[in-house]
Amino acid sequence: MKKIICVVLTTIASFANAQSILPKSATEIAPLLIGEKIPDVILKSSDNVTVPIKSLLKKKKTVLVFYRGGWCPYCNMHLSALAEAEEQILGLGYQIIAISPDAPENLKLTEEKDKIKYTLLSDSRGELAKAVGISFEAPENYKSIINVNSKGENKEFLPVPSIFVLNTDNEIEFEFITPDFKHRITTELLIAVLKTLK
Numbered sequence: 150m151k152k153i154i155c156v157v158l159t160t161i162a163s164f165a166n167a168q169s170i171l172p173k174s175a176t177e178i179a180p181l182l183i184g185e186k187i188p189d190v191i192l193k194s195s196d197n198v199t200v201p202i203k204s205l206l207k208k209k210k211t212v213l214v215f216y217r218g219g220w221c222p223y224c225n226m227h228l229s230a231l232a233e234a235e236e237q238i239l240g241l242g243y244q245i246i247a248i249s250p251d252a253p254e255n256l257k258l259t260e261e262k263d264k265i266k267y268t269l270l271s272d273s274r275g276e277l278a279k280a281v282g283i284s285f286e287a288p289e290n291y292k293s294i295i296n297v298n299s300k301g302e303n304k305e306f307l308p309v310p311s312i313f314v315l316n317t318d319n320e321i322e323f324e325f326i327t328p329d330f331k332h333r334i335t336t337e338l339l340i341a342v343l344k345t346l347k
Contacts, residue, residue, distance in 0.1 A: 175328035219259035273302035
């Protein structure tokens with residue numbers, strides 16, 4: 150009996166350890182699939198208030214955006230493009246929520262710099278990015294940048310830039326995941342998708 154318990158505990162420990170190992174590159178991630186649900190994780194707002202993501206997602210259909218951080222010029226261009234299309238996206242019955250490893254105070258800077266009115270949330274420890282399956286081990290040349298921008302919370306991971314379109318049950322209805330961080334979905338294509346899903 151002791152042997153069986155020992156084997157079971159070893160198997161559980163091995164599985165938990167495997168789940169915590171980050172993929173080595175953006176092309177090795179294993180994201181959630183269409184039809185799966187976004188897990189409920191506690192994040193922080195730009196005002197440093199804790200926010201259970203589920204409480205926001207159940208309010209309205211959601212365009213959920215994961216970006217690398219306010220330090221990334223490609224992310225800033227994408228966030229600005231979404232800000233320009235926000236009125237049209239809202240008109241289709243969706244809200245926009247964008248998540249990065251940046252600390253709350255750095256989210257504030259991004260809001261001001263890129264004139265963002267939609268919700269930005271901090272996932273500094275990567276709990277949601279890891280649970281969704283889009284985080285990977287940051288290359289060495291990024292580790293000091295992400296450490297500074299997360300106020301020391303993140304020393305190891307980057308999220309692959311991604312968009313998930315969700316219904317009010319947290320279910321993924323569409324996803325666009327780009328291991329090449331220089332390429333993002335255009336707002337025109339996103340709006341066409343939202344119209345189709347409506």
